[in-house]
Amino acid sequence: ETGVTQSPTHLIKTRGQQVTLRCSSQSGHNTVSWYQQALGQGPQFIFQYYREEENGRGNFPPRFSGLQFPNYSSELNVNALELDDSALYLCASSPGTGGYEQYFGPGTRLTVT
Amino acid sequence: GENVEQHPSTLSVQEGDSAVIKCTYSDSASNYFPWYKQELGKRPQLIIDIRSNVGEKKDQRIAVTLNKTAKHFSLHITETQPEDSAVYFCAVNTGGFKTIFGAGTRLFVKA
Numbered sequence: 001e002t003g004v005t006q007s008p009t010h011l012i013k014t015r016g017q018q019v020t021l022r023c024s025s026q027s028g029h030n031t032v033s034w035y036q037q038a039l040g041q042g043p044q045f046i047f048q049y050y051r052e053e054e055n056g057r058g059n060f061p062p063r064f065s066g067l068q069f070p071n072y073s074s075e076l077n078v079n080a081l082e083l084d085d086s087a088l089y090l091c092a093s094s095p096g097t098g099g100y101e102q103y104f105g106p107g108t109r110l111t112v113t
Numbered sequence: 114g115e116n117v118e119q120h121p122s123t124l125s126v127q128e129g130d131s132a133v134i135k136c137t138y139s140d141s142a143s144n145y146f147p148w149y150k151q152e153l154g155k156r157p158q159l160i161i162d163i164r165s166n167v168g169e170k171k172d173q174r175i176a177v178t179l180n181k182t183a184k185h186f187s188l189h190i191t192e193t194q195p196e197d198s199a200v201y202f203c204a205v206n207t208g209g210f211k212t213i214f215g216a217g218t219r220l221f222v223k224a
Contacts, residue, residue, distance in 0.1 A: 004156075033210070033212070040217075041216060041217070042119075042202050042204075042214030042215055042216050042217050043157065043202070043214050044214070045211050045212055045213070048210040048211075050210075055210045056209065056210030056211055058211060090156065090157070097209075097210055098145070098206065098208045098209065098210075099145055099147075099204075099206030099208070099209070099210070099211070099212040100145055100162075100206070101147075101159065101162070102147070102159065102212065103159060104149075104156040104157045104158070104159075105156060106155070106156045107156060
């Protein structure tokens with residue numbers, strides 16, 4: 001069984017730039033959720049993808065967008081980066097929708113300067 | 114919308130003692146309650162979960178209890194060990210796409 005992986009591990013970007021983060025889901029999982037975790041806080045739900053469609057979204061602006069591919073891997077894209085976007089971005093895969101049994105990847109640490 | 118409150122924010126115990134972390138939620142439709150452990154610089158790890166049709170679940174030294182009437186659930190760790198030191202997050206899901214996390218409890222286990 002292969003666990004959830006994410007790339008890159010760390011990233012430094014300048015305000016106004018765009019970034020793409022990647023996630024490979026655990027074997028057998030068809031659902032990927034993305035979270036933003038600011039320092040010292042709990043993960044905040046960004047959106048969920050199921051069978052290549054956005055299945056639901058949290059309170060994040062449209063400049064946060066995503067994709068899911070036929071192999072269930074996923075991308076998170078953030079446009080027009082702001083300083084407050086600096087955070088750990090986590091993806092979690094699960095065997096279905098409903099939030100059950102989500103397993104997290106190691107995260108991508110994004111720093112916006 | 115759903116709101117999850119977690120207490121305490123910091124907990125310090127002596128090795129061998131028990132630790133209890135409590136969470137309250139607002140949406141009575143919530144039906145899935147996982148707990149995650151996050152060590153410094155690492156990913157959150159699912160350590161135990163409970164569904165709304167069950168009142169208690171145990172897995173070795175950890176247990177979770179759920180009181181649906183009062184809308185709270187708790188994590189119990191017995192015989193704590195230094196390796197239990199980490200940040201613990203509770204979370205709530207209504208069976209839909211969105212999982213809401215608590216703010217976390219930093220647990221220190223003193224040897």
